[in-house]
Amino acid sequence: MASDRDSYANWCEPSSLKRGDLLEVSRTLFTHYGIYLGGEKVAHLMPDILPLLTDDQKLIREVVTNQRLVLGVICRMASIRVDSVEDFAYGACVLVNHMDSVCKKPVLPGEEVARRAEKLVGSTEYSLLWNNCEHFVTHCRYGTAVSIQTDKVQFRAHPA
Template identity: 70%
Template sequence: MFPLQLFNIFFATSPVKAAVSEDALSVYKRGDLLEVPRTLFTHFGIYLGDNRVAHLIPDILPVISKNQAAVRKMVTNHRLILGVIAKVASVRVDSVADFAYGSEVLVNHMDDVCSQRALEGEEVARRAEKLLGSITYSLLWYNCEHFVMYCRYGMAISYQTFKFCTAVRKTVCSRTSAYLTALLGVGTMLYLGSATSLTTVTTLLTSFILWMAS
């Protein structure tokens, strides 16, 4: 299993929750697509009005606890990380402050990126509301960006996933990567002292990667 520190690189965010003023909330309209830049990814949500944001977020707590009061609280990094690993998530409603988690909020930035014209705000919000509740999560194939893109543009796609897969393909298929993999394999065999141990480690690592990518 990858160490928890590696997941924190991808999913950790600042624990400081900035207050959202009334003037800031007045900028948002029902059906707006909100973006929150993170360290290495962007989190997305749909504004429903009245300081409410619908967003798809992984969360392990509903699986291990029936305490609804605790589940409704802001999702912490550890809850999120374990939710990603377990592939359990939900489309839930939070305040703008809880959704932003201390980061700057961008509004309808994807309108300039997506070739598809945005739907009417009320239709966008209704689509988001219909999807509220538990949902099967996939880091690559159905994440928060797929959710908002379906709601606002009618197609569940993720530019982040596309860029990530493109980068991985270029890296894996490179000649340098092949050389490094071969050297790593030989080094691991020498260190472990047996091909059986190497096979076990490789099998476990491969299984985990396939689980997260599915």
């Protein structure tokens, strides 16, 4: 069941996911986002140092460890990768989050959302404030890259 914080999110059985759905999972300090591609696969942006160090796709495809993630944040490197729903969830409950009431942008058709995500798979720069997983999914789903999480952090740091 979604908490009050996630009032616009709905818990969902993996079998009911549709291609192009915007998925979220809670992490310790933040929420992680991805786009459901179908066939139990999710595209998501994760900080990762390994693409900077090697082109070996077999190594890069392995589940990202915390060390790889932290070093990716420090070095501002990431990859938009495709993982199973299970690996994406990493033990957390998966929510389908349409963000429609928060984003206030028209939702693109599911197939277009998934195609946008698939086209972006690969290495990319990472920025917690300007190019994170939430920017990736909102670009795919609404055609505009925004991060509500980082906007809240920036507002708290610099209130009007």
